[in-house]
Amino acid sequence: MLAKVYVTLKSGVLDPQGTAIHHSVELMGAEGISNIRQGKYFEIRFDDDLSREQAESEAEKIARDVLANPVIEDFRVEFV
Amino acid sequence: MKFGVLVFPGSNCDHDAYHVVSKHVGQPVDFIWHKETDLSGYDAVIVPGGFSYGDYLRAGALARFSPVMGAVKRFAEEGKFVFGICNGFQILCEAGLLPGALIRNRGLHFICKHVNISVQNENTPYTSELKNGNVLSIPIAHAEGNYVCDDGTYDSLEENGQIVFRYCDNKGDTNADSNPNGSRSNIAGICNVNRNVLGMMPHPERACEELLGSNDGRDIFRSLSNTIAALES
Numbered sequence: 001m002l003a004k005v006y007v008t009l010k011s012g013v014l015d016p017q018g019t020a021i022h023h024s025v026e027l028m029g030a031e032g033i034s035n036i037r038q039g040k041y042f043e044i045r046f047d048d049d050l051s052r053e054q055a056e057s058e059a060e061k062i063a064r065d066v067l068a069n070p071v072i073e074d075f076r077v078e079f080v
Numbered sequence: 081m082k083f084g085v086l087v088f089p090g091s092n093c094d095h096d097a098y099h100v101v102s103k104h105v106g107q108p109v110d111f112i113w114h115k116e117t118d119l120s121g122y123d124a125v126i127v128p129g130g131f132s133y134g135d136y137l138r139a140g141a142l143a144r145f146s147p148v149m150g151a152v153k154r155f156a157e158e159g160k161f162v163f164g165i166c167n168g169f170q171i172l173c174e175a176g177l178l179p180g181a182l183i184r185n186r187g188l189h190f191i192c193k194h195v196n197i198s199v200q201n202e203n204t205p206y207t208s209e210l211k212n213g214n215v216l217s218i219p220i221a222h223a224e225g226n227y228v229c230d231d232g233t234y235d236s237l238e239e240n241g242q243i244v245f246r247y248c249d250n251k252g253d254t255n256a257d258s259n260p261n262g263s264r265s266n267i268a269g270i271c272n273v274n275r276n277v278l279g280m281m282p283h284p285e286r287a288c289e290e291l292l293g294s295n296d297g298r299d300i301f302r303s304l305s306n307t308i309a310a311l312e313s
Binding site: 013016020067 | 180
């Protein structure tokens with residue numbers, strides 16, 4: 001069982017890295033882009049003997065308590 | 081009185097802090113490895129600068145899970161003094177001992193230079209030897225020193241006098257030009273509501289000797305040791 005965790009900066013939190021990437025992308029010649037925001041992506045592989053419910057609650061807890069800082073970041077967990 | 085300096089894997093300002101406490105404050109001090117869980121016997125703990133855990137995930141994020149941090153939380157709750165400098169400030173925010181967070185500098189660069197900060201609240205254990213408006217020349221050395229918090233947190237910081245230092249120019253004006261990293265309202269250092277926990281991005285331990293360009297940092301350490309001495313007497 002694989003959990004995919006996406007961590008993104010809250011809207012309104014300055015993202016200078018995203019801004020720099022946006023600038024470079026424009027230098028490359030790309031057009032029509034209003035904004036680029038950088039985030040983080042994690043894969044958590046759970047043991048097969050864990051129930052789906054257990055894995056979901058563990059992944060949620062890991063994302064909330066470790067992977068994301070709730071002051072500045074939001075997160076989303078997906079299971080595949 | 082006894083000071084402790086925490087040492088995490090990747091701390092690199094621990095010896096500077098130790099040197100300043102032993103030489104310029106003249107008080108006993110120990111290094112405390114991050115696996116320790118007992119802080120009894122100490123009056124103040126310094127969480128030093130550096131790159132704990134290589135700044136993996138977020139600066140300060142993984143140090144929060146070191147065994148010593150549980151003891152640091154209890155220590156702070158007992159009213160004892162916890163002083164986070166640079167990476168130490170980041171760790172204290174990540175651990176929830178101070179509000180807000182420190183994100184990448186507005187200009188993306190790692191900035192290493194002397195800046196001016198002005199004292200915003202002289203009524204803290206860390207500024208008792210200073211006056212409001214005093215301008216100190218203290219170096220910064222960070223890539224993630226851009227202080228952010230939501231509006232409600234900011235208002236409570238203001239109301240409770242928790243903003244202890246702001247970046248300023250050499251006349252003490254806190255303006256956009258004197259803000260090196262984009263910190264909200266030029267914030268360089270804050271304390272908790274009880275004022276026993278302080279975090280600041282500038283490095284006062286690197287500004288305690290004229291030979292190093294400034295000794296303005298001494299007053300911060302002396303304030304703390306005088307506060308502890310007054311409590312003991």
